[in-house]
Amino acid sequence: xxxxxxxxxxxxxxxxxxxxxxxxxxxxxxxxxxxxxxxxxxxxxxxxxxxxxxxxxxxxxxxxxxxxxxxxxxxxxxxxxxxxxxxxxxxxxxxxxxxxxxxxxxxxxxxxxxxxxxxxxxxxxxxxxxxxxxxxxxx
Numbered sequence: 797x798x799x800x801x802x803x804x805x806x807x808x809x810x811x812x813x814x815x816x817x818x819x820x821x822x823x824x825x826x827x828x829x830x831x832x833x834x835x836x837x838x839x840x841x842x843x844x845x846x847x848x849x850x851x852x853x854x855x856x857x858x859x860x861x862x863x864x865x866x867x868x869x870x871x872x873x874x875x876x877x878x879x880x881x882x883x884x885x886x887x888x889x890x891x892x893x894x895x896x897x898x899x900x901x902x903x904x905x906x907x908x909x910x911x912x913x914x915x916x917x918x919x920x921x922x923x924x925x926x927x928x929x930x931x932x933x934x935x
Contacts, residue, residue, distance in 0.1 A: 834862050839867070839877065843933050844929070845929045846928075847926035847927060849927075850901040851901060851902040853900075861886070864879060864881065866884060874931045878925050884921065892911045902927075904924055905923060907922070907923050
C-alpha cells in the first residue's frame with residue numbers, strides 16, 4: 797500500500813515543527829543551568845537527610861520552583877525538596893500551586909496544578925517525587 801505524498805510531506809512538517817531550533821535549545825540549556833545554580837544557592841549551608849514519601853504537616857510560608865524542582869520553605873534552617881517530572885516551573889514566575897491530597901498530606905505521586913495569578917487560567921501540572929529534608933547541621 798502506497799502512502800500518498802501529501803501525507804508524507806505533512807508528517808515531515810509535523811515532526812520538524814516539534815524539534816527545537818539551536819537558539820531554543822541554547823535558551824533551554826541556559827534556563828536549566830540557571831535553575832540549578834539558583835537551587836544550589838537556596839540549599840547552601842543545609843544538609844540533606846533521607847527522603848520521605850510524604851511531607852510532614854507544617855505551616856508552609858513559601859514554595860519556590862527551580863526548573864522542575866520545588867522547594868518548600870519551613871524556615872531558614874529547614875526546607876524540603878521534591879524533584880517533579882516537570883510542568884510546574886511557572887511557580888517560579890509567580891503562578892499559584894494548587895494541591896489536592898486525598899490523605900491530607902502531600903505525598904509522592906500526588907499531582908499539583910498551577911494557575912496564572914493574573915488571569916486565573918490553568919498553566920501546568922506536575923507529579924511530586926520523594927521529599928528530601930534539608931536542614932542546618934544539628935537541627
